[in-house]
Amino acid sequence: MFAAALIPFSHRQHASRKVECVSCHPNAGGGSRMGTIGAQGCANCHRTAGLPATPALQRIDESARRGRAIRWERVHELPRWVWFSHGRHRKTTCATCHGQVAQRDLAEEEVTINMQFCRDCHLANNARAVCGTCHNEKK
Numbered sequence: 001m002f003a004a005a006l007i008p009f010s011h012r013q014h015a016s017r018k019v020e021c022v023s024c025h026p027n028a029g030g031g032s033r034m035g036t037i038g039a040q041g042c043a044n045c046h047r048t049a050g051l052p053a054t055p056a057l058q059r060i061d062e063s064a065r066r067g068r069a070i071r072w073e074r075v076h077e078l079p080r081w082v083w084f085s086h087g088r089h090r091k092t093t094c095a096t097c098h099g100q101v102a103q104r105d106l107a108e109e110e111v112t113i114n115m116q117f118c119r120d121c122h123l124a125n126n127a128r129a130v131c132g133t134c135h136n137e138k139k
Contacts (some may be wrong), residue, residue, distance in 0.1 A: 004104075008101055009107075010074070011101045011105070012103055012104055013106050022043075024037055034086065036070070038069060039060055039063035039068065040064040042070070075107050078113070082135065097111055097113055118134065
């Protein structure tokens, strides 16, 4: 994901400071849907790191004080009929599906995540590739 125009977000800058994906995306290690830590989490981390109060960080602090969520633009959106678990894919690197996002200032869809992409990966890795693995409304 990347930030809406008011708060720019650079995955590259965060990765260069050795910030792990799970620090900002707590579900990266196992949740079914990705999430972010929210404005308060961002503000706490930036304060702890002793970063200068840039206009963007001031907007994060203001969002945290007011209890407002930061609106991030979604890069990948799976159809609602597709069930996906980051937890089941924890042996797969983030870059496999998300591209080299850690090297980017602006995250974009580098990999087209569609049924063919997923099926090819499942078959290449001897993973289950039957319809019900991903297309199951009961999950």
